[in-house]
Amino acid sequence: MSSSSSDPAAATTPEPALVAPAAFDSVAASLGHLPAWWADLKRKAWARYNELPLPRRTDEFWRFSNIRGWQLAEPFARATPASDEIVSALRMRSNLVAEKTAQAVFVNEVRVAQDSLPEHLAKAGVIFDSIENAVLRHPALIQAHFMAQDSALGSEKLTALHRALTTGGAFIYVPKGVEIEQPLVVYHWAAGGRTAVFPHTLVVAEDNAKVTVVEFRQSASDTDTTFSAGVNDLYAGPGAQVTYVSAQRWSRSSLGFQGNETIVQRDGRIVSLGLQLGGRQVRTESHSRLQGPGAFSQMLSLAVAHGDQEFDQRTLQSHQVPQTGSDLLYKNAIFDQARTIFSGLIVVDPAAQKTDAYQSNRNLLCSPEAEANSLPGLEIEANDVRCSHGATNGRIDGEELFYLAARGIPRPAAEELLVFGFFEEVLGKLADAHLQSVLRDLIQAKFQK
C-alpha cells in the first residue's frame, strides 16, 4: 500500500525519453517503398509510444522492478548500420549452432547474411526472410500475425516503441504439414557505443507443421551499451509443433526488454526456452495464449545473474478454452548483488474447464546479497481444473559443496557445477541434444568471465 504522492508530480514533469525524438524520422524516411498499411501501423505506434507513460512505482506489473532503470538520463539513439569491418567480424562470430537448416544474421537491424533454404523446403513453401521483405511479398501473413496481440503484462509503451521502430526482423513461415528437422537460426547483433535496437522474430507454423527456431541476441562488444526492445511472436496452428530457444547476451551495461507472445491452437504445442545471461537490467514478458482444445505451452527459462544484474521476468498463461495445458519452469541462479523478479500468473477463463496448468519458480541464492523476488499468481474462474504453482528460494547445498571440496574441487568450480546440476532439469526438457550443449557452453562462458 503506497502513497500516490509521486503520481501528480509524474504527470506534470515531462518524462525522460527512452529514445531520441528523431529516432522515428529515419524509420519514417524508409517507409516509402512499403505499403501504406505498414506505414500507418508504424506511425500510430509511434504516437502511442509518445502518449503512454513510463512504468510507475504503483503499477502492479512493475512491482519490485527497478523503475529508475527506465528513467534515462540520456535517451538512446537508434542504431545506424555498422561498418563492413564490424559486419564481417560479427558474421564470423555467428557460428554457435553447427547442426542447422539455415541461418540469418542481423547487425543493427540490417540483415547482413541469409542462408538460402534447402530446395525441398523452399519448394514446400517454407519462408525464411526479413519482415520488411515479407511485408511486401506476404502482406496477408504479416497482417494476420505481426504483433497481433496486445501486450498484457505492463509493457504497452515498450511494445509500441518496438512496433514503431523495428526494421530488422526475421520472418519464418512453415506451411501445413511441413516438418523441418534441424533448427533455423537467427542472430540479432547490436554494435556501437550507445545504441538502440528493436529485434523481431515472427514464427508461424501452420497445421501440423514442425519447426525449431534458435535466436541469439547479443552486443558486439562488452564496451557497447545496448538498449534493446525486442518482441517475438510465435504461432502454432492446429497440431503444429514449435520449439523456440533464445539466448540473451547483451553487454553488462545494457538495458533490455523482450516480449514473447505465444499463441497455440488446437492440439498445437510450443516449447520455448529463454536463457538470460547479459544486460544490466533486462525485463522479459512471456504470454502464452492457449486457444484450442489440446493446446499445450511449455515455458522455460534459465538465468545466471552476476554483479548488479537485474532480471525481471513476467509471465502469463492464458487458458481460454477447455482442455488446454501449460507448464512453466523458471530457474534463476543469483550471485553477488544481483536480483531477480519472477512474477507469473495462470489465468483460467470461466469456459476453460479441464485446464491443466503448472507454474514453478526456483531460485538459487549464491551470495549473501543476492535477491530473489517471487510472485507466483493464479486467477482461476473454472472449477474442474488442475492448477498449482510453487516457488522456492534456497541456497547451494553445503553438503554438496563439501563433497566436491573433499574431492579437490575449488569452491567457484564446485558452485558452477552445482548450478549446472540445478539447470539440468530445464535443459533436459529440450529434445535437441546439440542445442542443449550450445546453451551449456554459453552458460559456461559466462562463468569464465
Add this chain to the structure above:
Amino acid sequence: MSSPNTSDSDPVALPPDDTTGVNPVTGIDQTVGDFTYDVKYDFDAGTGLTPATIDYISAAKKEAEWIREFRHKALKIFESKPLPTHWATKDLENVDFSKIRYYLASGQKPKRSWDEVPDDIKKTFERLGVPEQERKFLAGVEAQFDSEAAYSNIKAAVEKQGVIFMNSTQALREHPDLFRKWFGKVIPPGDNKFAALNSAVFSGGSFIYVPPGVKVTHPLQAYFRINAENFGQFERTLIIVDEGSEVMYMEGCTAPKFTTSTLHSAVVELVALKNAKIQYVTVQNWAPNVFNLVTKRGVAMEGAEIKWIDCNIGSRLTMKYPAVVLKGEGARGEVISIALANDGQHQDTGAKMIHAANNTTSSVISKSISVGEGRASYRGLVHMPKHLKGCKNNTECDALLINTNSRTDTYPAITVKGGENFTQHEASVSKVSEEQIFYMQQRGLTEAEAMSLAVNGFVNDLVRQFPMEYSVELKRLIDLEMEGSVG
C-alpha cells in the same frame, strides 16, 4: 450470512412463506444473526467524516489531548491516501465514506457482572445463540455492543494474575503509559488508508496486558457485533504480552443483514515480548453487505511466537492480511487462514511475514472455498532482507472451487536476500471429486450433505486447531454456507 433458501429452483430450499427459519435438512436456524432492533444511542456523530466528527468523538469519550491530536493527524493521512485499487479490487470504490456513521454509543459504562447488563442487550445474546451455560463458561468474555463494551466480566483468577483486560477506551484512561508505549507503533496510522481511518475514528476494541511470566489459562474472548444500519465499526485492539507470558484471545462476530453497505475497519496490534506467546483467533461471519477492511499485525521479539488463526465467512468484501514482524532472534510467526466466499462475496485474505532477525521462522497455511459466484483470493507477502541468516518460511495455499462459476486467485510475493535463508511456497486448486460425492450419495447422504462433508474434510485439519466451541460453530457455518450450492 447468506441465505441460500431463496432460490425457487433449489430442492433443498425452504418455501418462501416458511417463517420458522429452521432448515429441515440440517435443523439449523438460519435466521440467527439476521436481525436488528432499536437501540437508543446517547452519542451519535452523524454521517460523514470531518475534523468536527473527530472532535465530537474525542469529547464524547473524554479523551486526552494527545489522542485527539493523533486522531486529527490520522484523518489527514486518510484523506491524502488514495484507495489502493492499483492492486485491490475496484469494489472498494463503492464504499461511500460520506454516508457512514463514524461513532455511535449508547453511553453505558462497561458492565462488570451479568445482572447489570440491560435486558435488550441480553436479548442480543439470546439471538446470537450463546447459551446460558456458555455465557458462564466464557468467563473472560468482553462483549462489545456497537462502539462501547456493553458487558465486561474479567475472570477473577485472571485479574489476580495481574492481567489487564478491558476495552480500549477505558485502558486509555486508566493505563495511558502502558497503552501509549505501543499504541500505533505496530501499525502506524500511515500504514494504509484504512489503518489511518481507524486511527482517526477508533472506538471500542480490547486492551490486554499480561505481566511477565504469566500463562493465562483461559482464553480471553470478545464478542461484538454491528447493530445499526450504515454504521461502521472501528475497534482498536492492543495486546501486550510481557516476557515469558502466554495468552489466547478469541473474537467472533455474527451480524445482522442490512440492505445498505456497512464498513468495518479494525486495527489489531499485538506485541509479544521476549519468549512470549500470543494466539489470536478470529471467527468471522459478517453480513453480506459489509466491507471488512482490517489491519492486523503483531511484533514478535526474541524467542516469541505469534499465531493468527483466522476464519472469514460472509461480508461483501474482506481484505485482511494478518502480519507478523519477526523482530527478535528465533521468533516464530504463524497464520492459519480459512476463507469461504459465497455468491456476491470476495474474501481477499492472506498473510504477511516480515523477517527482521536471524533464525526466525514463519508458516502460512491458507485454505479457501469458493461457492457459487464467490471469489476467494490469497494475497501473501514474505520478506527476508539481506544480512539475515537461518530464516525459513513455508507457505501453503489450497483452494477448493465448488461450482463451475466459482473463482479463486493466489497472489503471493516473496522476497529473499542472501543464500542463508529458505522459503517455499505451494498452492493448488481443486474441486470436490464427483467420485467422492457419488460414493457418499450411495450411502444415503444427499448431494448437499455430501458436499458439506467434503468441504468440512478439506478444512478439517485446520479447524481442529481452533478452540473447541469455535470449531463446532465453524462446522455449522460451513454447513449453512454449503446448502443450496449444489443441485
